[in-house]
Amino acid sequence: MNLPHRPYLRRPPLLLPQLPSLHPLFLFLFSVDHPLVPATASSDGVYIDTCMMAASRTMWVNGPIIVGAGPAGIAAAACLHTRGVPSVVLDRDDCLASLWQRRTYDRLRLHLPKHFCQLPGMPFPDHYPEYPSKHQFVAYLESYAAAFHVRPRFRQSVVCARFDSAAGLWRVQASDDDTGVVTEYIGRWLVVATGENAERVIPDLDGADAFKGPVSHVSEYKSGEPYRGKRVLVVGCGNSGMEVCLDLCDHGARPSMVVRDGVHVLPREMLGVATFSVAVFLLRFLPLRLVDRLLVLLAGLFLGGDLARLGLRRPSHGGPLELKNSKGRTPVLDIGALEKIRAGEIKIVPGVRRMEAGGAELVDGRFVAADAVILATGYHSNVPQWLKGSDFFSGEGYPKVEFPEGWKGESGLYSVGFTRRGLAGLSLDAVRVASDIAAEYHTTSPSTRSSSSSMVPQPTQLVPCSQAET
Numbered sequence: 001m002n003l004p005h006r007p008y009l010r011r012p013p014l015l016l017p018q019l020p021s022l023h024p025l026f027l028f029l030f031s032v033d034h035p036l037v038p039a040t041a042s043s044d045g046v047y048i049d050t051c052m053m054a055a056s057r058t059m060w061v062n063g064p065i066i067v068g069a070g071p072a073g074i075a076a077a078a079c080l081h082t083r084g085v086p087s088v089v090l091d092r093d094d095c096l097a098s099l100w101q102r103r104t105y106d107r108l109r110l111h112l113p114k115h116f117c118q119l120p121g122m123p124f125p126d127h128y129p130e131y132p133s134k135h136q137f138v139a140y141l142e143s144y145a146a147a148f149h150v151r152p153r154f155r156q157s158v159v160c161a162r163f164d165s166a167a168g169l170w171r172v173q174a175s176d177d178d179t180g181v182v183t184e185y186i187g188r189w190l191v192v193a194t195g196e197n198a199e200r201v202i203p204d205l206d207g208a209d210a211f212k213g214p215v216s217h218v219s220e221y222k223s224g225e226p227y228r229g230k231r232v233l234v235v236g237c238g239n240s241g242m243e244v245c246l247d248l249c250d251h252g253a254r255p256s257m258v259v260r261d262g263v264h265v266l267p268r269e270m271l272g273v274a275t276f277s278v279a280v281f282l283l284r285f286l287p288l289r290l291v292d293r294l295l296v297l298l299a300g301l302f303l304g305g306d307l308a309r310l311g312l313r314r315p316s317h318g319g320p321l322e323l324k325n326s327k328g329r330t331p332v333l334d335i336g337a338l339e340k341i342r343a344g345e346i347k348i349v350p351g352v353r354r355m356e357a358g359g360a361e362l363v364d365g366r367f368v369a370a371d372a373v374i375l376a377t378g379y380h381s382n383v384p385q386w387l388k389g390s391d392f393f394s395g396e397g398y399p400k401v402e403f404p405e406g407w408k409g410e411s412g413l414y415s416v417g418f419t420r421r422g423l424a425g426l427s428l429d430a431v432r433v434a435s436d437i438a439a440e441y442h443t444t445s446p447s448t449r450s451s452s453s454s455m456v457p458q459p460t461q462l463v464p465c466s467q468a469e470t
């Protein structure tokens with residue numbers, strides 16, 4: 001089989017249907033410039049893709065295309081690497097684990113003990129504390145990526161991915177936000193690792209424009225220092241909301257925390273043992289609902305039975321683990337905010353009815369004065385915005401098939417990190433995904449691979465990039 005010459009490469013849609021017969025005999029990462037690619041149709045009028053833009057260049061990928069260089073994407077690439085499968089990792093940001101590096105507050109530590117948070121194949125260093133700081137976690141991720149030769153391609157914001165059924169290949173378009181260059185990556189497998197926290201949830205607060213002070217999302221919050229002496233309305237009472245309130249107190253600010261719905265608050269540790277470890281241990285012997293009841297009982301014992309009186313009533317339906325699994329609502333692991341609530345340093349207020357110039361009118365008719373608002377209202381997945389033509393993900397951007405089966409879709413589609421089970425869950429996904437892809441990838445014997453060398457096009461036509469990848 002002859003590979004097309006340059007003019008043909010400028011019209012990749014026509015080339016695509018021929019590729020399945022090439023792969024896996026011949027698929028390696030290379031790039032070609034083709035400024036004339038049509039956006040929606042090939043020159044013979046065949047419909048291609050509605051979401052596809054005119055790509056400046058195309059890269060054929062020998063191995064999976066992984067979208068996202070957070071812990072999930074890195075773990076998937078590392079697991080693939082150890083199984084001898086190269087991959088390309090794309091991330092919209094300019095660093096790995098950008099959630100941790102760019103969108104979290106300074107005092108953040110892992111919420112769970114470190115042995116529940118390590119990625120496959122490499123434990124945390126022994127000298128790390130039980131709950132590593134975010135800086136330690138990022139350092140761990142950097143050395144993890146280095147150890148497994150994971151070198152993501154940064155500033156590659158994936159805007160569209162679609163399975164080309166005629167070709168049997170995934171076409172992934174990524175835009176470089178700095179240069180505007182759009183690159184189309186083409187490969188046999190697509191691993192979605194953009195995470196459960198890809199985009200900020202910004203609630204529609206009535207009268208928000210009337211409020212005179214600054215309104216920011218918790219992802220922009222670094223420390224309470226700029227808020228010293230100020231009254232701050234923190235909207236949301238999850239781990240982030242609670243911890244930001246605690247940090248604000250430590251910096252001499254006066255936070256009020258909006259608690260609209262029920263919330264499960266658990267001690268982070270009980271008699272020196274992590275509550276999460278207790279839960280994991282109990283789950284070996286008891287059904288989840290019973291473990292939930294025990295956790296609530298123990299929480300009452302260790303935290304006191306006055307939480308509802310403080311404004312922190314438990315949800316009427318669902319225990320802490322059940323709600324985490326079914327709705328992704330993580331129970332709050334208290335690391336000191338409760339004490340501040342009891343001491344009156346953090347005020348609990350109900351939902352906001354409308355914002356006004358100097359604060360907020362609450363649903364119970366009261367008014368709370370505020371100089372600033374911090375929205376600790378969480379995040380959502382962005383998969384539906386860019387993954388097209390697949391019904392593997394729900395409209396909310398989670399695999400429709402529930403844990404533990406949601407890691408594998410159709411036609412070479414995989415997901416890592418959408419199990420609502422944190423780093424332990426995404427590590428499990430990464431191992432499964434890598435094993436599955438490796439089995440398929442290695443079905444080609446080395447002898448068949450080397451025989452494909454005659455098909456390698458001229459260097460002027462193709463730029464090999466495999467050394468830059470994992």
Ligand SMILES: Cc1cc2nc3c(=O)[nH]c(=O)nc-3n(C[C@H](O)[C@H](O)[C@H](O)COP(=O)(O)OP(=O)(O)OC[C@H]3O[C@@H](n4cnc5c(N)ncnc54)[C@H](O)[C@@H]3O)c2cc1C
Nearest residue numbers: 068070071072091092110111112157158194195417422423
């Ligand atoms: C504040 C906080 C604390 C947490 N603490 C813990 C903990 O202690 N233990 C635990 O187990 N879990 C914890 N989690 C939950 C979870 O483990 C983390 O969110 C973890 O970072 C998830 O990893 P991820 O790779 O799936 O997603 P992310 O870390 O969000 O990484 C996804 C990556 O995808 C990139 N991306 C998104 N969209 C695109 C696109 N269209 N194109 C290209 N790139 C894209 C992003 O830039 C990002 O780098 C915490 C979460 C938060 C928010």
